Amino acid sequence: MLPRNSLWVPRKAPFAVTRREFLYLTGAAALVAACGNGSDATTTTAAGSSTSVAPVAGGPETSFVEPREQLSGELKILLWSHFVPAHDAWFDPFVEEWGEMVGVDVTVDHIAVADVPAAIASEIQSGQPEHDLLQYIAVLSQHEPSVVDMTDVVTEAESRYGEMLELTRRSSFNPNTEKYYAFAPAWAPDPGNYRQSLWDGVGLPEGPSTYDDLLQGGSEIFASEGVQLGIGMSQEIDSNMALRGLMWSFGAGIQDENENVIINSDATIAAIEYMNELFAGAMTPEVFAWNAASNNQGINAGELSYILNSISAYRTAQDEGLEVADDILFTPALEGPETALVASHVMYNWIVPDAPDVNVAAAQEFLLHYAENLAPVAWNSKLYDFPAFPERVPDLAGWVDEDPxxxxxxxxxxxxxxxxxxxxxxxxxxxANPAIGQIFGESIIPVMFAEAAQGNKTPEEALTDAETQINAIFDDWRGRGLVGSG
Amino acid sequence: MTTTTATKQRYLGDNPRFLAGLFMSPAVLYIIALVGFPFVLAIIYAFTDISTGNPELEFVGWATFRRVLADPVFREALWNTFLFAVIANVMVVVLATALAEILVRDFKGKWLVRFLVLLPWVAPVSLATITWLWTLDSIFSPIDWVLRQLGLITENMYWLGQPGTAMTSVIAVQTWRIVPLAAVIVMAGLIAIPSDITDAVAVDGAGFWRRMFQVTIPLLAPIIAVAVLFGLILTISDMSVVYVLTRGGPTNSTQVLSTWAFIKGIEGGALAQGAAVALFLLPVLIAITAIVLRLARRREVM
Incomplete structure (x- = not known):
C-alpha cells in the first residue's frame, strides 16, 4: 500500500526537525549521557557511594628490599577498587615509589570488583594481556593453565617472612598439579556485625554466638522492632560466602579434603531447613535481591540487626559519621551443630599471565615488596586486610585490640x-579448585537455599538440583586434570 | 601519463559505485571486526571445550551443546527468554503506537515531551538501569514509599526479591528502554501515511478506534514489524537490564540466555558452554528476522 519511498519524512511534516533543533536535541542528549559517565576521579566504596579520599595518616613506614635481579620495563597492574577507599589512596603512590626505586614504569588500574572476573578472563583469553599482574578477591584457579607458577615467589616469601597461612595456601595452590597458580599474601576476616542496642533488648548484649541464638534473637527482634537480619540468599559474592559458612558449621560441605563431592548429606538438608526457619522468622524477601553492597547499606541505614560481612560496612559508617557506627559490634563465626566456621571474606589472589611480553620478573618482585609491606597494607586498609604472613605484622593484635x-x-x-x-x-x-570457583560464580549454593526458603522446592529437591549441577561441573574440571579424582 | 591518471582519478571520484563502496567500507570493516569475527569465534568455541583459563582449542563436536541442554538452569533461562521477549515486545508495540499517535499531534511543549520520551533511549543502558535498581530497592524504593503513603501497601513490595515481581520489573524496564525507539519508528510510519487517505477516512465519518484499527494499523503493519524486529533482537541479545537488576535472580527466575551465557562462560570459566548458550537462539533469531522482513515486504508491495 505504501510506496517504497514513503518513509522519507516530508519536509514540513510534524516530525521534521531543523538542523538547529537537531543540534539542540543531540547536544542535550550528549549532556545527559556525559553526566552519567564522568567519575574517573573518584573511588567507589562498598556502599556504592562515590567519594574522594586521602590516605590514612600515621602507621608503619614502608620498607624496601633490593630485588633479586635487575628490573626494567613496564609493570601494569589491574586490581579491584578496595572496599576501604583509603587503601587505594595509599596503594597507588606506594607502587609508584617502588617503581622509581627499581627502574620500572608502573601503571595501576582499579576497577569495580564486579568487573574484575570479566576483565581477567578477556586478558587471559587474548593471549596478549594488557596487564602484567592481576588481582581478584575470589577464586582464580580456573586460570591455572595460562598463568605463571608462583612457587618461586611463595618459597622466597616463606624464607623471608615465615610460613604462609594454610587458609591462603589452599586459596592459591593446586595440590593435584602442585602449582601455585596465584600468590595470596593477604585475606580479610568475615565476622558477624550486629547492632548491640537491638540484641541487648533480647538478652544477648554480646550478640548471637550460635545459630540457635541467631534464630531466636533475630526472630524476636524482627517481631518486636520490625528490624530483620540479613544472611543473603542472592546470586552475589556475600551470599555465597555466608551460606558456605552455615553449611560448614552444620557439618555439610560441597567437597571433602580429597575433592570428592559430598553435598548430598543430612547435614546439608539440616542447613537448608535451618535457613527456611530463619527466613520465615527473621528476614524478608529482600535477601533474595541483594548485591554485594546491600548488607552494608542495610545495616548502616539501621534496617538490619545482624549481617555477616567484613568490617567495611562499619568503616563506611564511621567515615560518614553515622550514629549507627557506635552501635555496630562484632562476633566470631556462629557455633552450629558441628563447628563454627566462616569463609574468609576476600582472598587476595594475584596472578601473572603466562604470555609473551609480560614482565614476570617485575611482577614477582613487586609481590615480594608487597609481602614485605603487609604492615602498611593492614594499616592503610584500616585493618580490613589481614596478612598471610603474620610475622610481618607483629603489631596487628595490638591495633585490633585498640583500634587506632x-x-x-x-x-x-x-x-x-x-x-x-x-x-x-x-x-x-x-x-579452592576451579570446580569450586565455577560453583561460586554460578551461585549454585545461594540458589539452592533460596529455592527452599521461597517454598518453590523442598529442601531435598533443591539439594538434588544443586547436586546435579555440581557433579557436572566437577566431572568437567576433573576431566581437565585440575581437580583431584578422590 | 599524468593526464591519464588525472582522468582516471576524476572518473573514480565521479563513480557512484566506487563512492558507495568507499563510504560503506568503514561500516563493513567495523561489522566484520566487531560483529563478524567474534561471531565466528563463538561458533568455533561452542564446538570445543575451551575455558577462560585455557585458550587451547580441542574440538569436542556437539558435546558442549549436550552438556548445556542437560543443565536445568539453561532450560529455565530459555523459557524466561521467551517470556521476557514476547511480553516486553507486546507492551512495546502497544505503548509505542499510542505514544506515536500522541507525538505526531500538535500541542504546547511537544519538543520537551519528545525529548523526554527519547531520554531512556539516549541514556547509557547501564546508567539508566542502575537508576531503576535504586528505584526498585527492597528497602528504599520510592515506588513503595508512594504506595505506602497512598495506603495501597503496608509492607514493601520487594520488587527484585520475589520471582513474580522481579520478572515484572525486568520486563517493565526493558519495555521502558525500547519504547522510544519503537515510537520513533512508528511515528515515521504515521507521518508517511498519505494525507488523502486520512482525509477520506475523516470525511467518511470514521471514529478514532475505527480509523486506528481499520486504517492506521493496517497501513503501519510493515513499520510495526520493523519495530518488533528491533525490539526482539535488542531484548534477546542484550544482557544489561537483567544483569544489573537481578543477575538472573532470585533463584534464576529472571535468568535469560544472554545473562546465563555470561555467567556460565565468564564468571564460571566454562567459555565453551557460554558460547553454546549464546548461540542457542541464533537459528531462532534468523528465522524471526526472515519471517518479519518477508511479511513487512509483502505488506509493503500490496
Missing part, C-alpha cells in the same frame, strides 16, 4: 584476633 581509627569502644574489633580459629578458605576442607 577511633572505634568506640576502642576494643570493638578485638574479636578479629581470633579470626584464624574460625575462618577458612572457599572449598574447605579441600582447595
Amino acid at each position: 581509627f577511633g572505634s568506640n569502644p576502642p576494643d570493638k574489633l578485638s574479636v578479629l584476633n581470633t579470626a584464624l580459629d574460625w575462618a577458612t578458605n572457599i572449598g574447605h576442607p579441600g582447595p
